[in-house]
Amino acid sequence: MAPLTSLGVFLGLFLVLIPPAQGEVFASTPRKTIQYHNAKIFRVENGISNYSTLMLREDIGILFIGARDAVYALDLEDISSKKAGVYWQVSEEQETSCKSKGKNSMECQNYIKTLETLDDGRMLVCGTNAYNPTCDYMTYANGTLTLEGEKEDGRGKVPFDPFQRSTSVMVGTELYSATEVNFLGTEQVFQRHSFPAMRTEHRQSWLNKPFFVQPDQGVSCGAGLQGGYGRPENPAAEVDVLPEGPSGLPGALEPSLPAIIQDVFLLKDQDWRKSVFYAVFSPQTTTSDLSTVCAFSVADIGKVFAEHRYLTPVTIESETRWVTHTEQEPVPRPGACINNAARDLGMEHSLDLPDKTLQFVRDRPLMEGQCLR
Ligand SMILES: *[C@@H]1O[C@H](CO)[C@@H](O)[C@H](O)[C@H]1NC(C)=O
Ligand SMILES: *[C@@H]1O[C@H](CO)[C@@H](O)[C@H](O)[C@H]1NC(C)=O
Numbered sequence: 001m002a003p004l005t006s007l008g009v010f011l012g013l014f015l016v017l018i019p020p021a022q023g024e025v026f027a028s029t030p031r032k033t034i035q036y037h038n039a040k041i042f043r044v045e046n047g048i049s050n051y052s053t054l055m056l057r058e059d060i061g062i063l064f065i066g067a068r069d070a071v072y073a074l075d076l077e078d079i080s081s082k083k084a085g086v087y088w089q090v091s092e093e094q095e096t097s098c099k100s101k102g103k104n105s106m107e108c109q110n111y112i113k114t115l116e117t118l119d120d121g122r123m124l125v126c127g128t129n130a131y132n133p134t135c136d137y138m139t140y141a142n143g144t145l146t147l148e149g150e151k152e153d154g155r156g157k158v159p160f161d162p163f164q165r166s167t168s169v170m171v172g173t174e175l176y177s178a179t180e181v182n183f184l185g186t187e188q189v190f191q192r193h194s195f196p197a198m199r200t201e202h203r204q205s206w207l208n209k210p211f212f213v214q215p216d217q218g219v220s221c222g223a224g225l226q227g228g229y230g231r232p233e234n235p236a237a238e239v240d241v242l243p244e245g246p247s248g249l250p251g252a253l254e255p256s257l258p259a260i261i262q263d264v265f266l267l268k269d270q271d272w273r274k275s276v277f278y279a280v281f282s283p284q285t286t287t288s289d290l291s292t293v294c295a296f297s298v299a300d301i302g303k304v305f306a307e308h309r310y311l312t313p314v315t316i317e318s319e320t321r322w323v324t325h326t327e328q329e330p331v332p333r334p335g336a337c338i339n340n341a342a343r344d345l346g347m348e349h350s351l352d353l354p355d356k357t358l359q360f361v362r363d364r365p366l367m368e369g370q371c372l373r
Contacts (some may be wrong), residue, residue, distance in 0.1 A: 004269040039234070042072075050162070053114040055123070061138065065122070068114030068162075071125060071138065073145055086138065086145040090130040098130035103184070107131065111162040114154075114177070116170045124175070126154040131183060133158045139276040156181045156191045156199070178212045188212075205313050205320065206365050214264040243253040259292060273299035307337035308369035310360075322366055330354070334361035 025262045042065070053066030054158040062083065078323075090098070090110050098108035103148040114126035114135070125147065125343040126135040133154035136147050159166050159179045166179030167359065174194040181187050251257075259281035265308050282291045292369075294339060305361045313321035332342040334357050338349065347353060 004140055025153070040078055042074055042079050043080070048109055052111060052113055053115050055117065057117060060140065064115050066115050066125070066127075067104055068112070069110050071112055071115070073140055075150070076208040084140065084143055088125070088127060089148060094130040094132060101131060103131055107162055110134075110277070113156075113162075113166050114168050114353070116136070116168060116175060118170070119173055122148075126158040128158055128162045129154070130159060131160045132301070133160060156189070157193070157206060159185070161185050165212050167212040167215050169217060171217045175216060178210075178215060199337075208320075213261055216264075216266040237371065259283050260292070273297070273302070302327070302337070302365055304369040306333070308367050309368040310364040314362055324368060325364060330356045330360045332357060334364075344347040 021214045050068035051063075051065050054068075055064040056076075058065065058076070063074045063076055065072045065074065069089045070085055070087050075081040075083050077271045088110055090108065093278065095105070095108045095245055097106070110126045110127040110129045112125060114124065116124045117123060118137075121139075123138045123140070124135055125138045126133065133156075135152050135154040137150050137155060139146050139148065156179065157166070157168060157175070157177050160183050164180055164185060166177060168175060170176075170179035174192060176190070176192050179188065179192075188210055189199045189202060191197065245344055252315045260283075262280045262282055264277055266280045267276045267278060277296040277298070279294050279296065280291055281294065282289075304351055311327040313320045314323050315321075332345070332347060332353060334336065334353070338347055
C-alpha cells in the first residue's frame, strides 16, 4: 500500500461501534444456537497461563498461542494436540530491574501479546518482558518452534503493563499497532512501524484511556484503509452526546449504561460495501450476563461518514460533552470518499486534502448517527 493512502487512517477514522439501546438488546433471542459436544480443549500446561494472543496459520495448519513466558503451536485439526512450544522468560536481571520500579513478580514476567506472520514465513513475537517491551523473530520448521534471539525494542507494539490490551495487524509488510507507549501507560497511540514510521498524536479527544479491541484492513473508496476499533475506558462518556444523547443519564441509572464492546470481526466481501463488521458487546452491569452480537455493514458506516453530522467537543464543568456541529462543513468533506468533484479540484487521495479539512476532522473525530442493521 502506498504510504500516502495510509494517512487516511490517522485522520479520524476511529470507529466507535455502539450497540442499540439496552431494551432492544435484551429483547433479542439468538437466531442460531450451536451446541458443542466433542469440543477439543487445550489444557493449561505446567502452571503456564495467561493465554492472551491467538494467531491462525491456515497455510501450515497451526494455531499459535501467545501465553505468559511461552508460545505454543497447536494442531488445527485437533487443538488439544500441542505440536511445539518455545519458552521466553525474563532474565533475573530484568526481573530485578522491573521490581525495583515498584512492580510485583506477577507483573514482571513476559506476557506474549503480539504474534504476526512476516512475508518470509517467520513470525514476529512481542512480549511485555518485565515492563520492557521486546520483540523477537520465531520460526516453525520440522515440528520445532525456535526463537531467533534477534531481540529488538517492542515499545509501541506491546504494552508495558501486562493488564493493558494492545492490538496489531500486518498489512503486506507493514506492521500497524495500537497500545500504550510509555512506562506509566499515560500515552496511547496508533502507529505504523515501517518506513516512514507514523503515529497518531496523543490527544484526549481522540483516545481517552482507550481499550484497544481489534484492528483490521478493510477496503473503502477503492483504496486501502486501516482502522482501529477501540472503546473508551468509560463508554458512557462517549455516548454522552448533547442534546439528543441520554441527557445526563450516564452513571445515574444502571439499565441505561451502554453495553461495552469486547471484540470485532470484519467479514470481508469482494464488494467492500457488503463487508460486515460483527461486534460482541457485553453489559457493564453485573445484573446480566447476556452478550449481544451486532452487525454493521460497511456501506452503512460509509453513509454515516459521508452524510451525517459531526460532533464537536465542548467542556462543561470540566467534562467533555459532544454537541452536534451545525455550522458549515469544509469541502471536500472529511470522511467522505474522494469523488469526481474532488478530483476536479486535483485531489486524488487524502494527502491532497486541504488543511481546512484536516484541521476540521482533527478536532472532530466523532460523528452522529448509528449504522445498525
Ligand atoms: C528441516 O529438516 C530438513 C530435512 O532434515 C533440513 O534440510 C532442514 O534444514 C531443516 N530445517 C530447519 C529449519 O531446521
Ligand atoms: C495471569 O493469570 C493469573 C492466574 O489466572 C491471574 O491471577 C493474573 O492476574 C493474570 N495476569 C495477567 C496480567 O493477566
